[in-house]
Amino acid sequence: MSSQAKAISLRIAQTIPVLLGVVIISFVLTRALPGDPAAYFAGVMADANSIEATREALGLDKPMIQQFFLYVGDMLQGDLGRSISTGRPVATDLAERLPASLELTLTALVLSCLIAVPLGIWAAVRQGSWVDHLCRVLVTAGVSLPTFFTGVLLIYVFYYLLGWAPSPLGRLDFLYLSPPRVTGFYLIDSLLARDMEVFFASLRQLALPGITLGLFTLAPIARMTRAAMLTALSSDYLRTARAAGLGPRKVLYGYAFRNALLPVVTTLGMVFSFVLGANVLVEKVFAWPGIGSYAVEALVASDYAAVQGFVLAMALLFVFLNLLIDLSYALIDPRIGFTEK
């Protein structure tokens, strides 16, 4: 087995203890619920008997270790408990709402990468110029923006004042029917159904929350791109490339950018963490029917099974995304597997 293949399988193996840790933490969070969990899960109308019945049904009368294995067993069967507010299994609720969150998050990320990466490169190449200063102001202001506040501000300007945006309520104006569900992504589903009207309607609906979230992720990506490009541009190998007479395109993209990409890809992991968190806030502002707003509603209703299911689902999603990032990193960087200690 080549050392690179070995490094990749090692990286995949490394997610196992992390997954175990995630499960343990979410188990501990479930058991640490304030008050009597049985009382919560039994519902508001429960009396002493039904609470006791719930306790047995949930296995809360058994020792902790046994409870943990019951929890893991349920989880492996896709059972995350039942939501009080919707009365349906949490796993079903989450699965139904996940595409809405993913559509929003991915749109925002694509949008911000499309702007941030060229901006970072440009700022680094023209270090000290107005582009560079603009980039720095944007980056510092960008990390200071509370997403929920940006969202509220954008609604005021583009909905109330200018009237360009549709009312900030959900994925699709109620005039339209949602497209037949294939992927759960309205943009893709409407295209598959060749319904351009719905496509543009959902695009209009997606614009403001997408921009809000995109603005938030713009700053860290632009900052890292600029820093990584500056490092690459002042490196010895770039001087060698210039001294060998390579053209500016080759020097900039073939040599500098390829190397600068590595730290940028690493930062993406951190950006995902932020964006998944910020998602919750943006979904609340725009009444977006994703898993974030689901969790917020559940929190307000003290619907803890739903909240815990949400935390676990987010963590699993994030672990998976990180794995994806690291594996793509291994594809760009031949040194992987050697630099690891």
Added chain:
Amino acid sequence: MSQSIDIRTGGWSHFVYVLRDNPVTLVSFGLFAVFAISAVFGPALVPYDPLATNATSALQPPSWDHWFGTDNLGRDVFSRVIVATRLDLTISILAVAISFFIGTVLGAIAGYWGGWWDIVLNRLFDTIMAFPLFVLAMGIVAALGNSVENIIYATAIINIPFYARLVRAEVNVRRDAGFARAARLAGNSHPRVVAFHIIPNALPPMMVQVSLNLGWAILNAAGLSFIGLGVRPPTPEWGIMVAEGANFIVSGQWWVALFPGLWLMLAVFTFNLMGDGLRDLVDPRRRT
């Protein structure tokens, strides 16, 4: 130690030098002073009681009487914004202080002694970082109970891995540095070498992290309040005020959400700008 003496004697002039050297630092420290003053004296200075409702003057736009207007219950938005400073600053500073201390100790252990310590601690941090951080904070507050203290703990916990990783890396590169080995030859035990020789040299990059984290911590606390966790109404807090104001933005009463939001942004902006200044303050190489 005589080192602390000459830092003290040279301290004030170095502080003035750092402020003069960089206008951004001067501006950020000035803004911070404004926030610090409103946190300490705010409740005594504001014109109205931040909790006093007045149905007759509800949702008034900004005027001479009410600089930032009034909210739906007729409370003065300016007074509420200023009074909220103390709570928001306390949450973020306490949370960062806790994570700074715990993260430094754990990171130094992992970075200097390595081995099993390093592996176990790294796995722990990996697990914490395996959650989207805001989501983990939500989970922790939901589990521990809805209170200001728990917001502080949750914010501290999600920030610990940042310090621990940073300190681990900084300690690790200096573990075999000449000056650390020289300190051992001069009769310092390992813990002394770490505490008095290596960690002080890791302070400059840590200060940049502190400034970023103070900003995040405020955003985090305000975000939790925004979705209804932690601080509860009618306590004035920037996140809650934006949440309350958001209900009126679609009908054009912009001031209820705008001012607390702007104040929050300005506070985070100030903390982020302070990074370079704080670093220069603790970096002896900036002395001339």
Added chain:
Amino acid sequence: MLSIKNLAVDFRTRRGTVEAVRGISFDVAAGETLGIVGESGSGKSVTSYALMRILDAGGRISAGDVVYGGMDLRRAHERDMRDIRGREISMIFQNPRAALNPIRKVGRQIEDVLRQHGRATRQDAREKAIRALEDVRIADAEARYEAYPFELSGGMCQRIVIAVALACDPRLLIADEPTTGLDITTQKAVMDLSRDLIRARGMSSILITHDLGLAAEYCDRLAVMKDGEIVETGLAAEVFANPCHSYTVQLVAATPRPGVHVRDLLPARARSPLPPHEVGQGALVAVRGLTKTYAGKSGPVHAVRGIDFDLLEGQSVGLAGESGCGKSTTSEMLVRLLDPTAGTILFEGEDIGGVPADAFTRDKRRGAIQMVFQDATDSLNPRHTARNAIAEPLRRLGGMKAAERDSRIVELADLTGLPGRLLDRFPHQLSGGQKARVGIARAIALDPKFLILDEPTAALDVSIQAVVLNLLADLRARLGMTYLFVSHDLNVVRLLCDHVIVMKAGEIVENGPVSRVMTAPSHPYTRALLSAAPTSCDSLSRTEAAE
């Protein structure tokens, strides 16, 4: 072929404009090798970047002309410059590993240059790149084509850099400190290779170096630079035999070479007689079966394999060898920062090897065994003033009161020639030589009996190295210390030591009096080390003897 007239280069920085090169002129004739020699900060590298027009941001040519083959390079269009770089004039750099793109196969990097200059098409690029690798005598070029820089040794990387530079048959090669960071035997191989290639292709070249010996061996003519100016030019042999400028005289004198005394490195007026040091009969340190084995990724790594040697009281012993030979591990064990895997270290008859390194920190013999570190900058805590650095061992181990300590610090500063007014400065406010003095003052603060010198002059310019070596010689005589001098450079070891130990791959291959080892080495490896050192040092010392 290349003609430079009144070239001046300046850099715009936040604190104003800095003149790096101030109006220098020189020519390079066809087939000639010109050496540009100078210490750090003399502007020699900047000169080469300027004529290639690859100065860093903020740098510009402020005056003068650069003419290559009738073409004005200073005013040439950037597009024309690109055609010249790599095809007419090429460069090789110091730190070869960093000079190659870390994530691109080395073969592809050669192809990039070939195709840029139209020397290869998509079809034959690979074949031509492999031929370029063969030209720099890389065995199994086909396989090496696929390698990434991190998979190759430093010497191999430098060959690749040479292959990149020579791929398009340029007429002029500029080599900027091409052997810095390479072991001495690798250095010789790389230099011989590039000289042979240059001769075979009838090229001209410029060798930029701080090492006079290297320049003397490989160059026809020399230009000596100082503070951005050329102070002297001439035929290489002539510059050595009859240096005109006082700086050149000083530089030539300070270069370590066979047959000279440590005092000869100093300028003539500073040569006071060297006080003798006495070597006793008893062994101060006796090392028996010293072994260090690390657990490596693929099995154990044997850093030191059971070595034995004695250090007599008052003796100065050199420990020489190339990187990875185990000399640093040995010195770390002797100074008790590292625990040996096996073996004993007898210090005054007691085994200190058995005392764990962690416990030795508070041992009563801690003050008696001290070390001067390789890099003075790295070995001083950036947050401590010079006074604090020297005070640290006095406070922790000496148990002195403040007043007593202060007078001792002044005494030590005096002893090491550190002006008292510098004591309250931070390391970044001191020069390299001053930092070296602080490091030495700290090491001798508690009157150690045994001082380990770990390449104490490796990071210093030769003129400062000369001063520090003499200081060490004086202190030895005055304080009666025993030295273990660790160095990769036998010519430097010879100046200070009575005895020399040569290590290779964790074992001692040679152990004997300096005079014998230098003239009649018994082990082939020692002979290889000696012959790899620039040979014109011999001619250098001959001319001096004739004087």
